[in-house]
Amino acid sequence: MIRGAWYAVTQRENLTTKPMKVTIHGQDYVLYRDEKGMVCAGDAYCPHRGCDLSLGTVEGAELICPFHGWRFDRDGRCTRVPANRGVWDVPKNAARATYEACEKAEWVWLYTAPKRVDMDASTEPDLFPELCSDNWTRTPFRATWHAHFVRVVESVLDVSHLPFVHPQTTGAGVNPEVDGPEYALTSNRILIHPKPFAPVHPMEPVEAVETEDERTEIELRAPNLWIIRTPMGDGNAMCTFLTFTPCDTQTTEIFGAVARNFDMDSPLLDEFHLSHTRFVMGQDQAIIESIRPVAPPYDLHREAHVRSDGPTVHYRAMMRTWLEEESLR
Ligand code: FES
Ligand SMILES: [Fe+2]
Known part of the structure; x- marks a missing residue:
């Protein structure tokens, strides 16, 4: 299956601050809107113990895992581990892969290859x-x-x-x-x-x-x-x-x-x-x-x-x- 392509995942009005799980190429992704309405997308499972993040909640721009409350920013970085006191307790590998997503015409689109550093911010599906x-x-x-x-x-x-x-x-x-x-x-x-x-x-x-x-x-x-x-x-x-x-x-x-x-x-x-x-x-x-x-x-x-x-x-x-x-x- 082609990974370097934009795939429609839902109609725009269906995506809210409640996380949504979608499956493409057999891989699960979670998408949500942050509180400013921006579309965010990343791997569906928490890097801690693998909980399904579509069961989580969104606060500000952060996605919160429902199991132990770890927080992830829109780039997938873990910003807080509530069970521990300081940010220095966040393990280096406590990050989720994130993906490009956008809204165009009636749909929300996801680019399923990992985020490309060289990707132009305006890159989006080439619609008719x-x-x-x-x-x-x-x-x-x-x-x-x-x-x-x-x-x-x-x-x-x-x-x-x-x-x-x-x-x-x-x-x-x-x-x-x-x-x-x-x-x-x-x-x-x-x-x-x-x-x-x-x-x-x-x-x-x-x-x-x-x-x-x-x-x-x-x-x-x-x-x-x-x-x-x-x-x-x-x-x-x-x-x-x-x-x-x-x-x-x-x-x-x-x-x-x-x-x-x-x-x-x-x-x-x-x-x-x-x-x-x-x-x-x-x-x-x-x-x-x-x-x-x-x-x-x-x-x-x-x-x-x-x-x-x-x-x-x-x-x-x-x-x-x-x-x-x-x-x-
Ligand atoms: S499984 Fe997500 S915080 Fe523990
Ligand atoms: Fe036909």
């Missing part, structure tokens, strides 16, 4: 403009899939499944011949233009050719930020954003939002877009959770691939390279 602009209205949601992170991400890069998994919705009337798909790679990004699909029947009239700006577009910012943009004409557009958090090797948390830049104040449209998205994702979930082996083989020869798998094969190769590079650090 639709998530950071007041010209878009967004309705967030979350889902839990019992599937491997890479399998889940690959499912949203795969356009050839649409007529089979979503015959009533996104795949309705779609010919299985995806004719490509057309896609482009730039460093850690994959851009897919899933159209044009061939007409279902050869005698059906071909729809008017879409211009560059009218095409549906899928963008992935690896490893885990994904968006699909659907133009609606006259500059109006809808999009669905998803980000994926690997809890462990067989559980992936999905945080998402449906968004649009028109009819901003329409709860009915919010609800319609959200229920459509949940329905489509439910169909995907049943398929992706059925995949064996659960973890995708990084040796590409162990699965069969065809041309329409281009984006998913590139993603898997990208993840393999990333993992190899992390293991060398």
